[in-house]
Amino acid sequence: MKQANLTAEDWARAALDAIAQGGVAAVSIESLARELKVTKGSFYWHFRSRKALLQAALALWETQETDDIIAMADEISDPRKRIQAVFRAASTSSRSGRLMLALAASSPDPLVAEVMARVTERRLEFIRACYEQLVRSPAEAKRWAAFAYSTFVGSLQLARDNPDALPQGQDMHEYLRLCINTLVPRQPALEPLRKAG
Amino acid sequence: MKQANLTAEDWARAALDAIAQGGVAAVSIESLARELKVTKGSFYWHFRSRKALLQAALALWETQETDDIIAMADEISDPRKRIQAVFRAASTSSRSGRLMLALAASSPDPLVAEVMARVTERRLEFIRACYEQLVRSPAEAKRWAAFAYSTFVGSLQLARDNPDALPQGQDMHEYLRLCINTLVPRQPALEPLRKAG
């Protein structure tokens, strides 16, 4: 009937679920034990401490996240389509977004901060590389990458906290199209004019 | 030498500081008391419970935030300059940004969720009204508003967690200019072409 023996990864996955739902602070050994229908005795056989559990959960998240997204996007050669694919992929998985936002929110925790910094760095670098083929200078590519990533993260947050603010259904597609079209320059040398203000 | 008697607002302000630094979970009466050099006895004279403190802090934040920003921006008549002003204002105050992100991260808490939803709603409505004068249809205005607000929130988060990702110093101005120029259509009827992909 039931899976008799738990593994360390089972605990790590449960921890990620808890994080997605209530943040890192919600990762308590005893509450996870209740959810897994066991007691602390089980936990302390698999892990030395709560800190070790968090490290395992973060490691699991890091590999999952990077593997899934980078692998998926690396198969697309056209840089424009690659950016679009990343955008669309991340806009669909709700849990993945919640998880990432919850982790980003726990940046005071140095354990989390280190992993988050590394993951964000890798994602930004990926996007930046896409833009390198679309704009004139490396500095421009960096700016566009930060711009696009910011929009992406912010949209996730808006979708989580104010779902009514993001147009739903058919209009959602229009919204995505607007973002993508705006964030992906059409000619290699296109950048907005500089006479604003 | 010292302000002998604390007020309820002193406690609320301290709570906001704690939230900005460690999230809502970091608001503990006893730690705040330590910081304020008093004991719990003081707190429970001013407030009935921790929940009451959070409510007061949230109320304080809501009025401060809306008053400051809306009042500042309402004096600018040109919708383009108004959007730019909001963007620039929010990009400068570090504490304000941290605070907002910390609150957004605590959306599971229904107390926080309600306030956040209301504040975000008001801000989005403000931006949407600006765009109404810049684009053709109301639906477009809503999309642009969500787009711009997402970029804004995401930039805050990037600035907090990966300050190196956002170009610093002089390049920071370039980044802001890129975002603003891209996010503020120059002619009333301008929207990106629809033949992408």
Added chain:
DNA sequence: CATCGTCCATACGCAGGCGTATTGTGCGAG
């Protein structure tokens, strides 16, 4: 000086979480 209200300190009970120590249970190997 006596008294009262305001503001805070002290002391307590209680709950929940971390980590440890000890004990139990099932199962494969010999």
Added chain:
DNA sequence: CTCGCACAATACGCCTGCGTATGGACGATG
């Protein structure tokens, strides 16, 4: 069968935080 090991339950001490109860300290007021 029994022995040993992987896995889990139980019980404990400790800390931290919430909330309460009660007792000052101190200034205003009469």
